[in-house]
Amino acid sequence: MGTLNSIQYIADNIELIASNKTWIEGKAIEQLTFSAKLPDMLKVAGMPDLHPGKSYPIGAAFLSKNTLYPYLVGSDIGCGMGLWQTDKPINKLKISRWIDKLAVLDEPLNRDWQDEIEQTKQQFGVINSDFDRALGSIGGGNHFAELQVVETIFDQTLADAIHLSKKHVQLLVHSGSRGYGHEILNQHIAQFNSAGIAVDSDAGIEYLQKHNDAVQWACANRTLIAKQIMATLNIDADPLLDVTHNLVSNQQGMGWLHRKGATPSDQGIVAIPGSRGALTYLVKPVKSATGLFSLAHGAGRKWQRSEAKARLSNKYRVQDLQKTSLGSHVVCKNKALLYEEAPQAYKSIDQVIQDLKNAGLIELIASLKPILTYKTAKSGGC
Template sequence: MKAPADSAVLPAHARLVARDDVWLEGNAVQQLARVAALPGCVRAVGMPDLHAGRGIPIGAAFAFADRVVPELIGGDAGCGVRLVATSIGRMAPDVLERRARQAMDDEPLAECDPRAVFERVWEHGARGFAEVDGVPEALARLAAAEPEDGLRPSGDASPYRAGYEGALGSVGGGNHFLEVARVGALRDPAAAKALGLSAGELVVLAHSGSRGLGGALGQRWGGAVLEGDAAEPYLGELVGACRFARANRLLLAYRMLRALGASRASTITGGLDLTHNDVAREAVGGELAWVHRKGAAPARGSDFTVVLGSRGAPSWVMRSCDAEAGLRSVAHGAGRKMGRSEAREKIAARYRRRELTRTELGGRVVCDDPALLLEEHPDAYKPIEPVIESLVEAGLATAVAPLVPVLTVKR
């Protein structure tokens, strides 16, 4: 049953971006309404991938005039996606799977001092790898080529010096993944060219976050509501976690680029990195506000953004329309239509185990966790096409190109 999406459900400063053919969970809409009603909230937008979280909906953006609410970011601080476009056109599926497994088993940072790794990525994000002794030369080159992230200085790292650097280069659970995808038919060839995308060529997508570090951040700040200078310590620590997450995604992408034989600068044609869970000071209604993105991809100016599909549906590169009505955000993915326990029960009854590692699009899945294979099956997600068209029709972004999964790693 589709949740009611009429204005009576939500306060006047809140809206849903979803066509009539996009299913929305009633509980998720109720969570959106509850957060929108919090003191200080001046704008709330639920994206077409909206789904219920632990009291906070996922797939939404909220603007608060005078306060920062860490609970709206939660423990997945810095979660986001990295896209790396390559000039590699094809690789035999068996070879790619074997090489991907090998790349995931390698330890690129084995020769590095863990403390130095943590300090550098906390302070400088992915660029920090270029400053650490023992980092493989190809990874150091990728790190040195990273653009400045434009974030404020990272805050005090002392609460988080607990071995979290050991998680760098790991995907994590939930809907996070590492993937090789093929660029499909271009919707906007000029925009695709500007990002370095060519139809038929392979790209790497890394969707992950700050891992246990973000969880520690979420626990430390709990249910705080921060106003004025009281927000500064949290914001500094959040920036450190976001930089850690960017470094994690670069290391994941490096692993898969090695599998493709594409870690040289000459084979990389473009890319981007986006954060889905963070807070930023942005203009809303002519005034500055704290925009909290909870599972929402930024869509500022004419920047590129990515809306993730599932392992059985394409992700989409889109171009932002800088739409304040959508809090300069878009959906970060297709959105779930089944809870995890429901997916385990229903999908186990529909498919044999060997069918779970192949997709209808011809892709392969590398996953050693039987429960995760069921929980993250494409059937557990909404169709991606109505989500994309909802964003286009609402004027939040334009479609550029689909990225069709070839090999998805979840481990």
């Protein structure tokens, strides 16, 4: 295994963007290696947040020639990050009041939102109407809505280019296509299991049509989550970015690029968050074929969900995990989810960012500190 800065070459068609300081679970490397042997697969790349999935790794990109692999994209098609800058000055924060008010996010949007739902769907060109009731919902797992403040500006010129203000509260939303994406993948599995399908086949054409709609649905969903937060807290906000990290796209002249928990580096400025007790980094990608035009999408899990709960439940009370070492608040009344998503279960976002920087793939713009993370106010499932 050769190493150059933070770039490791496991094989001719297997690249890993990670330094020797970054712990990558052996199972994740095995899954990455296995994916490189799939029919028609040209190259695979693991990010520094690489960790094992059910059969294939998360935090990776996969380039195939003429074959689509829906199983590589997964069920949460279109999952990604949206960032908005609010008009709320940081010296007028009302965290204690906001915590109770945001419980509205657990409920479906009511009839008063119908016009807004239709307008947002039209804005993003969403066709499907079967999952309208789920629009505006965060979902479970590692999804969240988070209010943040700018901690450090590393490059004032780049910050000014996106009008980033240190005086105002930021809003980061992480969510995807909810049940819509699950249905699309389940339909594929029922017919083909985890096998790939030819791009120009009837199945391939149908999958791409549904996939593309689900990607837009997810963008609309993040926007509606942000709009409901604005309405609930009586604030306004301007969108700074929205980027998708679960999708497949035609990489012109190269093939079909599947991303599973990998942020595109060829679509402008992106946000890469850590755990709920860590900073989020705003970065400008340096366009490069290294890493298959992709970056990490977060810190990446250090422990499996079941392992996290077993490790932490005897050390921390629920209330201990509702306040982070950064002083931020976490709203999550689902006890199991609170332990599964604890900061301790994730890798160091600082090391992930350093690996990307050492590989020459990013320029740092700013870091954002969480002040309130919202997951769910319900004690049951999400």
